Amino acid sequence: MLLIHCPYCEEARPEVEFVYGGEAHIARPLDPSTYSDEQWEEFLYIRSNPRGRHHERWRHSHGCGRFFNAVRDTVTDVFETTYKAGEAKVKELGK
Amino acid sequence: MAETGVEIAEIAVSAAELKLGTEPVECAGVRLSRAEGKVRYSLRARDPAVLEGVLGRQVPKKIGDTDAGIACLGPDEWYVVLPDNFDLPRGEGLPVSVVDVSSRALGLVLEGPGALTVLSSGCPLDLAKLGVGRATRTVFETVEVVIWRQAEDRWHVEVWRSFATWLWNAFIAAMHAAK
Numbered sequence A: 001m002l003l004i005h006c007p008y009c010e011e012a013r014p015e016v017e018f019v020y021g022g023e024a025h026i027a028r029p030l031d032p033s034t035y036s037d038e039q040w041e042e043f044l045y046i047r048s049n050p051r052g053r054h055h056e057r058w059r060h061s062h063g064c065g066r067f068f069n070a071v072r073d074t075v076t077d078v079f080e081t082t083y084k085a086g087e088a089k090v091k092e093l094g095k
Numbered sequence B: 001m002a003e004t005g006v007e008i009a010e011i012a013v014s015a016a017e018l019k020l021g022t023e024p025v026e027c028a029g030v031r032l033s034r035a036e037g038k039v040r041y042s043l044r045a046r047d048p049a050v051l052e053g054v055l056g057r058q059v060p061k062k063i064g065d066t067d068a069g070i071a072c073l074g075p076d077e078w079y080v081v082l083p084d085n086f087d088l089p090r091g092e093g094l095p096v097s098v099v100d101v102s103s104r105a106l107g108l109v110l111e112g113p114g115a116l117t118v119l120s121s122g123c124p125l126d127l128a129k130l131g132v133g134r135a136t137r138t139v140f141e142t143v144e145v146v147i148w149r150q151a152e153d154r155w156h157v158e159v160w161r162s163f164a165t166w167l168w169n170a171f172i173a174a175m176h177a178a179k
Helices: A037-045 B048-055 B115-120 B161-177
Strands: A003-006 A011-014 A019-023 A053-059 A067-073 A079-084 B025-027 B030-034 B039-045 B070-074 B077-082 B096-100 B105-111 B135-140 B143-151 B154-160
Touching (some): A003 A079, B025 B161, B030 B161, B048 B096, B070 B143, B077 B154, B105 B115, B105 B161, B115 B154, B115 B161, B143 B161, B154 B161
Antiparallel strands (some): A003 A011, A019 A053, A067 A079, B025 B030, B030 B105, B039 B077, B039 B096, B070 B077, B105 B154
16 A cells, blocks of 8 residues: 655555545636637646656545645656645656 | 355345444453544634634644544644534634534544554554544545544544444454454
């Protein structure tokens, strides 16, 4: 079982307490009515699906209940870091 | 099943046979009983200071801390277990939520030196590191529970009513297995 560090609880907690929430940092359009069908499709369905570092959302649903962001390697399953929702994207390792 | 030579045992217990006990059960140095507190509240507030103004008392700020019946479960969420006939002000018109959830959950209490072993049989969290006076929401097997360590060997477990019968019997099974 993985241990995931919750940035709100500030401790490592067992994986089964968490729910995966999809790719992070996807901004909802401010005015969706101006979007074409292609742009709307892009926003709704198209994801980066990388091999390697992936910014993603998780929710500590059986704990503090909060959504937060994580950087996880999709190959090794190693969590590089986790940070609170609303904080800036962690672009590179350690930055 | 004589033809194949394979015997399939009957299911040991069916769900219809499970009962939620009312009397304490003791086994393997563990005592399982129903908790006394019957009034429960769920409190939500983005700003704890507003909630404290409504309640007229302090609430714990750090997740996992408890104070006189109030446990901080999340950055904006608290859970309250109080004795009978306790009423909290609702804070009408203010940005807080004070909701009576007394009928939603039941409290079970595990006491004794083996209680930690019984809880750990189904809980993936390292409960030995949960200090006395701390509380957290987590899971027991697949059932969501709030575990509250009230003393070194006394654990209060809040569970939603519909899961309580199963949890009661799961605890008893774990107590027998620990014997």
